[in-house]
Amino acid sequence: MDKLTRAQRSNLMSRVRQRNTGPELVVRKLLHRLGYRFRLHRKDLPGSPDIVLPGRGAVVLVHGCFWHGHTCRAGSMPKSRIDYWGPKITANRDRDKRQSRRLRALGWRVLTVWECELKDPHKLERKFIRFLS
Structure with a gap:
C-alpha cells in the first residue's frame, strides 16, 4: 500500500x-x-538521445535503473x-530497444550507461575510452 495520497504521489512524480x-x-x-x-x-534523432558525439558517430544513453527496468x-x-x-517499466524497456535499433539503423553506435555504473567512475571511464576509440 502506498503511504502517500494520490495527490501527494502525483506531485512527487511531477518533479522527476x-x-x-x-x-x-x-x-x-x-x-x-x-x-x-x-x-x-x-531532437532530429530517434528518442532525442541524452548525449551525442557526432564526430565519433556515437550516442550515449543514460538510464535510471528503476525507470528503465535494469x-x-x-x-x-x-x-x-x-x-x-x-506495464509502465515494460513499455519503457520496449521503447528503449526500439530507439536503439533505429539509431543503429541510421549508422550510430549506441552505448547505454546505467545509473548503478556511476558508482565506479574508473570502470566507467575505461568503458567510455573503449567505446569511443
Missing part, C-alpha cells in the same frame, strides 16, 4: 526530471574531463501498484 538528471550530469562531466565534446538531446538491485519492481508499474 527527464533531462539534466543527476546521473546524466555525472556522465557529461566525465566525458568532458576525458576531452570529448558532445551535443545534448538532439536487472540490478536498484531496478527492482516496487511492491505497490504492480498493475501500474509492471
Whole structure:
C-alpha cells in the first residue's frame, strides 16, 4: 500500500526530471574531463538521445535503473501498484530497444550507461575510452 495520497504521489512524480538528471550530469562531466565534446538531446534523432558525439558517430544513453527496468538491485519492481508499474517499466524497456535499433539503423553506435555504473567512475571511464576509440 502506498503511504502517500494520490495527490501527494502525483506531485512527487511531477518533479522527476527527464533531462539534466543527476546521473546524466555525472556522465557529461566525465566525458568532458576525458576531452570529448558532445551535443545534448538532439531532437532530429530517434528518442532525442541524452548525449551525442557526432564526430565519433556515437550516442550515449543514460538510464535510471528503476525507470528503465535494469536487472540490478536498484531496478527492482516496487511492491505497490504492480498493475501500474509492471506495464509502465515494460513499455519503457520496449521503447528503449526500439530507439536503439533505429539509431543503429541510421549508422550510430549506441552505448547505454546505467545509473548503478556511476558508482565506479574508473570502470566507467575505461568503458567510455573503449567505446569511443
